Every structure is written in C-alpha cells, then in structure tokens.
Amino acid sequence: MSAHIRRATKIVATLGPASGNLSLLEKMIATGVNVVRLNFSHGQAREHQERAAMVREASTRAGREVAIMADLQGPKIRVGTFEQGKVLLREGQDFTLDAARQTPGDVTAVGLDYKELPHDVRRGDVLLLNDGLIVLRVEDIEGDAVHTSVVIGGELSDHKGINRQGGGLSAPALTAKDMEDIRTAMSFQADYVAVSFPKNATDMEMARQLCNVAGAQWRHKPGMIAKIERAEAVPRLQEILQASDGIMVARGDLAVEVGNATVPALQKKMIRAARGMDKVVITATQMMESMITNPVPTRAEVSDVANAVLDGTDAVMLSAETAAGKYPLETVEQVARICAAAEAAEDLEHDADFGVQALGRVDQSIAMGALFTAQHLGAKAIVAMTDSGSTALWMSRKRVHIPIYALTPKISTQRRMAIYRNVRPLLMDTSADRDTALAQAEVQLKERNIVRSGDLYAITCGEPMGQPGGTNMLKICKVR
Numbered sequence: 001m002s003a004h005i006r007r008a009t010k011i012v013a014t015l016g017p018a019s020g021n022l023s024l025l026e027k028m029i030a031t032g033v034n035v036v037r038l039n040f041s042h043g044q045a046r047e048h049q050e051r052a053a054m055v056r057e058a059s060t061r062a063g064r065e066v067a068i069m070a071d072l073q074g075p076k077i078r079v080g081t082f083e084q085g086k087v088l089l090r091e092g093q094d095f096t097l098d099a100a101r102q103t104p105g106d107v108t109a110v111g112l113d114y115k116e117l118p119h120d121v122r123r124g125d126v127l128l129l130n131d132g133l134i135v136l137r138v139e140d141i142e143g144d145a146v147h148t149s150v151v152i153g154g155e156l157s158d159h160k161g162i163n164r165q166g167g168g169l170s171a172p173a174l175t176a177k178d179m180e181d182i183r184t185a186m187s188f189q190a191d192y193v194a195v196s197f198p199k200n201a202t203d204m205e206m207a208r209q210l211c212n213v214a215g216a217q218w219r220h221k222p223g224m225i226a227k228i229e230r231a232e233a234v235p236r237l238q239e240i241l242q243a244s245d246g247i248m249v250a251r252g253d254l255a256v257e258v259g260n261a262t263v264p265a266l267q268k269k270m271i272r273a274a275r276g277m278d279k280v281v282i283t284a285t286q287m288m289e290s291m292i293t294n295p296v297p298t299r300a301e302v303s304d305v306a307n308a309v310l311d312g313t314d315a316v317m318l319s320a321e322t323a324a325g326k327y328p329l330e331t332v333e334q335v336a337r338i339c340a341a342a343e344a345a346e347d348l349e350h351d352a353d354f355g356v357q358a359l360g361r362v363d364q365s366i367a368m369g370a371l372f373t374a375q376h377l378g379a380k381a382i383v384a385m386t387d388s389g390s391t392a393l394w395m396s397r398k399r400v401h402i403p404i405y406a407l408t409p410k411i412s413t414q415r416r417m418a419i420y421r422n423v424r425p426l427l428m429d430t431s432a433d434r435d436t437a438l439a440q441a442e443v444q445l446k447e448r449n450i451v452r453s454g455d456l457y458a459i460t461c462g463e464p465m466g467q468p469g470g471t472n473m474l475k476i477c478k479v480r
C-alpha cells in the first residue's frame with residue numbers, strides 16, 4: 001500500500017458527495033491524504049460542520065492527523081438562473097448580461113449576481129464564462145445591460161462564473177457569505193482558511209482579522225492561504241505572500257484570467273517565491289482530471305503532478321477527482337505514488353546552499369545548522385521539538401532527502417504542519433526538563449521505527465523547555 005511509500009509532498013483532497021462516508025474517508029487518509037479541503041462554494045454550513053467532525057473521527061481511526069482547509073467561495077461573479085436551468089448559445093448571436101433583470105434568463109439575456117459588472121467592463125472586453133468554455137465580446141453598455149456577441153458558444157447553465165480576460169473585475173474580496181462561512185469554519189477550528197480571489201495584501205489582512213476574531217473563543221488562529229487566481233494578484237505576489245501563511249496556485253481561474261499558456265511558468269515562479277519567503281504553496285486544479293471518470297490517469301497528468309513536485313510544491317490538490325469522481329481512493333493512491341517517484345529521482349545538489357546563507361536569527365541558524373549537519377553526517381532523521389511549528393517550517397523550505405520529524409505538544413500545531421513538505425508531525429508530551437524531553441523523543445522515534453540502534457539523528461529544541469519560541473539548541477545523537 002502506498003501508505004508505506006516514503007513521500008515528502010503532501011496531498012490535499014476536496015470532499016464532496018463522492019467522499020462523504022467515514023470508512024472511505026478513513027481509507028483516503030490511510031492511503032495518503034494529508035489535508036482535507038471543504039469547498040464553501042458548494043453545500044450548506046451544516047454539511048461542512050458534519051464533514052469536519054467526520055474528518056476528525058476518520059483521522060483518529062486512521063491514526064494520522066490531517067489538516068482541514070476551508071476554501072471560501074469569494075466574489076466569483078456569476079450569471080443568475082435560467083427559465084430552463086440552461087440555454088444553448090450559438091456563435092454570432094447577441095446575448096445580454098443584465099444586472100437589472102429580476103426574472104430568470106433565456107437565450108437572449110440573463111441576470112447577474114454582481115450588479116457592478118456594467119461599470120467594470122468596456123466595449124471590446126472579452127468575457128469568459130464557465131471556466132472559459134464560452135467566450136463573449138462586449139459590444140455595448142447601456143445602463144445596467146452589457147450587450148455582447150457570442151464568440152464561442154455552448155451550453156450555459158445556472159450560476160456559471162464570469163471572468164474577464166486580463167482580469168480587472170473589481171468585486172470586493174470578501175462577501176457577506178464569506179464572513180458567515182468564516183464563522184462556520186472557526187466553529188470547527190479549520191486549520192487553514194483559503195481566501196478566493198484576493199487582489200492585494202489588504203484582502204488577506206482583512207480575512208485574517210475576521211478569522212482571528214471568529215476563532216477567539218477557542219483561541220484559534222488558522223493559517224491563511226491566498227488563492228492566486230486573478231490577474232491583478234500576480235504583480236502583487238510579494239505583498240500577498242507577506243500577509244499570508246501560504247498561497248495556492250489556483251490554476252482554474254488563473255488560467256482563464258491570464259491565458260492558459262502563461263500558467264506553467266507562473267506556477268514555477270510562484271512556488272519559488274513562496275518557498276523563498278518561508279511560506280507554503282499548494283498546486284491545484286485538474287491535476288488528475290481524467291480520473292473523475294477513469295481508473296487511471298493520462299500520461300500528461302502523471303507528468304503534471306511530477307513536475308509540480310519537482311518545482312518544489314508543498315502539496316498537490318485534488319478537486320472534483322475526490323469530491324465528485326468515480327475513483328477517489330484510486331486517485332489518492334496514484335498521486336501518492338507519482339509524488340514518491342518524482343522525489344526519489346530528484347537531484348537536490350542545487351538546493352544545498354543552506355550553509356552559506358546569511359542568517360541573523362538564532363532559531364533560524366539552528367534550523368539550518370541541523371540540516372547542514374544531518375546532511376554531512378548522513379543522519380537518518382532531523383527532529384525538531386517545536387511549539388508553533390516555525391522551526392519545522394524553516395527546515396522544510398530547504399530541499400533535503402532526510403525526513404524531518406516535528407514533535408509538538410500542541411495538536412493545532414501538529415495539524416497545521418501536515419501540509420509542510422517533508423515534515424512528519426508527531427504529538428509528544430510536554431516536559432519542562434530538557435533531558436527528559438530528549439529521552440522521550442528518542443523513545444518515540446524508536447517505537448515508530450524511525451531510527452534504530454546505531455543510527456544518527458539531529459535534534460533541535462529551545463530552552464527553557466515548555467515555552468514557545470527560542471529554539472537555541474542542536475544535538476547530534478547516536479541511538480543506543
């Protein structure tokens with residue numbers, strides 16, 4: 001089973017109707033899912049709460065903690081409904097997007113859920129609907145009505161999304177629904193909140209503040225993930241990264257806004273930028289798309305997952321493959337295998353620069369020192385005793401073949417670290433005494449067959465023990 005394949009890259013799986021039962025969820029976790037995504041674009045608050053409870057239960061049964069990521073719907077601009085649920089648009093015909101329309105649409109016109117659209121677009125703009133499958137050109141704007149001609153036709157159904165080629169639609173980043181969904185996500189202490197369509201650092205700061213306020217009664221502060229999926233976010237990547245704990249390369253909407261040919265290079269750039277700023281990065285959308293209906297992936301999909309791994313992503317994400325597909329478990333199994341094979345073939349010489357980097361902080365120097373020493377001595381494991389998880393995060397920003405074990409007394413930290421590449425989070429008892437803690441750590445490593453008698457490992461901790469912050473000690477141990 002792939003559960004026993006050594007794998008550093010993490011797997012995010014979206015839950016939905018196809019992954020709704022406890023026993024399947026338990027198997028998915030045992031097979032390799034590290035993070036579960038609840039997509040607030042679909043379903044009711046109650047369903048998400050029930051799913052979250054089921055995830056906690058399944059991970060206990062599987063004996064492995066997973067993180068829960070709540071993905072907000074965000075301000076995706078959508079058409080309203082149609083009389084018949086859908087219409088067929090033909091190339092060359094006229095079609096009107098009418099913000100004032102209250103009645104269901106037909107083949108000539110449809111309402112909008114975002115009333116400002118007529119002010120945001122100009123004649124000549126290209127609008128992409130249903131993830132780019134339908135293309136409209138703006139011919140004229142008249143009051144609340146945007147008159148277009150159909151460039152590429154097709155079936156358009158209720159609530160499909162609208163993007164503008166080149167980006168620039170100005171809907172605010174957090175909707176009233178998002179604010180409500182944040183409260184729901186905090187009620188089950190989601191470990192990560194993914195913000196859809198942020199355009200700058202302010203959007204992320206606002207989302208973080210709302211999460212922290214909503215989570216205050218549980219003293220819970222989730223990690224904030226910025227989904228990079230609009231054109232305006234690309235030139236502001238640095239400031240968005242600064243304000244976030246990580247980013248998602250959200251290739252679905254991003255491709256529609258910037259053009260699909262631009263996305264592969266952007267993916268590489270975004271992964272490099274995130275790692276360089278000590279942030280996490282998820283690569284998402286259509287990674288195993290054909291497995292929604294087929295039991296095996298295409299060659300191109302295998303390459304896509306492997307290439308994301310080689311680019312250095314922390315995690316690869318599955319959407320409809322696990323939420324609504326026929327083969328959720330098989331998909332996870334395939335992804336786990338592809339990741340492991342790509343990692344095993346990876347040449348990491350180029351990333352062994354951690355000995356020469358300028359570091360001003362003691363804790364960061366200790367983290368790099370552990371990597372450097374472990375690499376040179378051929379250690380079996382790098383072990384970080386960590387309260388907040390920062391030491392493990394810093395270590396995991398460098399690519400080494402030695403696994404990092406992060407021991408923490410906090411379950412929230414354990415879950416949060418589930419997404420860090422090459423980090424295996426473990427729970428340990430708190431101990432105020434350093435030598436006791438070190439001895440306990442070694443017992444745990446031996447019990448889990450991570451190290452055996454004679455093996456070397458590097459371990460870091462902070463003194464005084466039992467207090468957050470201040471990793472200042474590195475010890476090289478030989479297992480007795």
Ligand SMILES: Nc1ncnc2c1ncn2[C@@H]1O[C@H](COP(=O)(O)OP(=O)(O)OP(=O)(O)O)[C@@H](O)[C@H]1O
Pocket residue numbers: 014015016017039041042043073252319320323324
């Ligand atoms: N909780 C759910 N309930 C019902 N269907 C779901 C659920 N989650 C996902 N799905 C189905 O799986 C498909 C793909 O999942 P995914 O999370 O990528 O949705 P999406 O609509 O593309 O997301 P977004 O709105 O964020 O762009 C969805 O279009 C939907 O049909």
Ligand SMILES: CC(=O)C(=O)O
Pocket residue numbers: 227229249250251252253254284285
């Ligand atoms: C995941 C997502 O939202 C996207 O790819 O657009």
Ligand SMILES: [K+]
Pocket residue numbers: 039040041071072073074196
């Ligand atoms: K979403």
Ligand SMILES: [Mg+2]
Pocket residue numbers: 196229250252253
């Ligand atoms: Mg999206």
